[in-house]
Amino acid sequence: MEKSFRASVPRYYELELPRDHPRRKRWPLLIALHGYEGNKDSMMRVAQKIAAGRMVVISLQGLYQFFLRFGKKPKNYRVGFGWGTTYKVEDSVRLHRSDLETVISLAVRNYRADPRRIFLLAFSQGCAFNYRYVFTHPRVIRGVISVCGGVPFDWNENPNYRPALTRVLHIAARQDEWYSHERNLEVRRKLRQRAATLDFRFYNTRHRFPPESIPHIRRWIERNL
Secondary structure (H helix, E strand, C coil): CCCCCCCCCCCCEEEECCCCHHHCCCEEEEEEECCCCECHHHHHHHHHHHHCCCCEEEEECCCEEEEECCCCCHHHCEEEEECCCCCCHHHHHHHHHHHHHHHHHHHHHHCCEEEEEEEEEEECHHHHHHHHHHHHCCCCCCEEEEECCCCCCCCCCCCCCCCCCCEEEEEEECCCCCCCHHHHHHHHHHHHHHCCEEEEEEECCCCCCCHHHHHHHHHHHHHCC
16 A cells, blocks of 8 residues: 655755845845756746846756766766656645745845745746746736746646736747647747736747747736736
């Protein structure tokens, strides 16, 4: 028979504070999630460019780690991280929710983040996890930015998802090998059902974070602060 027990493990994140951090009581908060096979360091480099020294930035690393096979020596394999799989996905959803709420609490208490101006940023796999949180807690997050991702697979069946006050910026890739044009149009249709506002944009790229989107993301955040 299958049994389980709970274990506590360290959760790692990168932190950047605004250049003039001591001069203001509260700062907007940007929480960034990497994609499958990514890590907190790679996502922090993107988030830093978006925040431009005017936000508290936290790049959280996924709990689930695995080797990426490059080369012949296992000790040289790079380690990638993810947010979950289809195996007992409800556990991964609960962990993501707990992580977000812990990080938000830390940022507000220790880093002068403004609880009324929280923005979530995700690439690929992290997007659906963020949407789960946003549309289950419709008054918590000011804005969510999703790049090359989708909505939760249980969008139509889960009764916990509700229309939210959250503004959504969704960036899709025209040559995405994981998300066809038709699938992206379906994502757009679904987001319109529950987002407070939706800015949905296509970029002529493959499944990657398009650097040319960063100026627009920055302006979008500034308009919604």
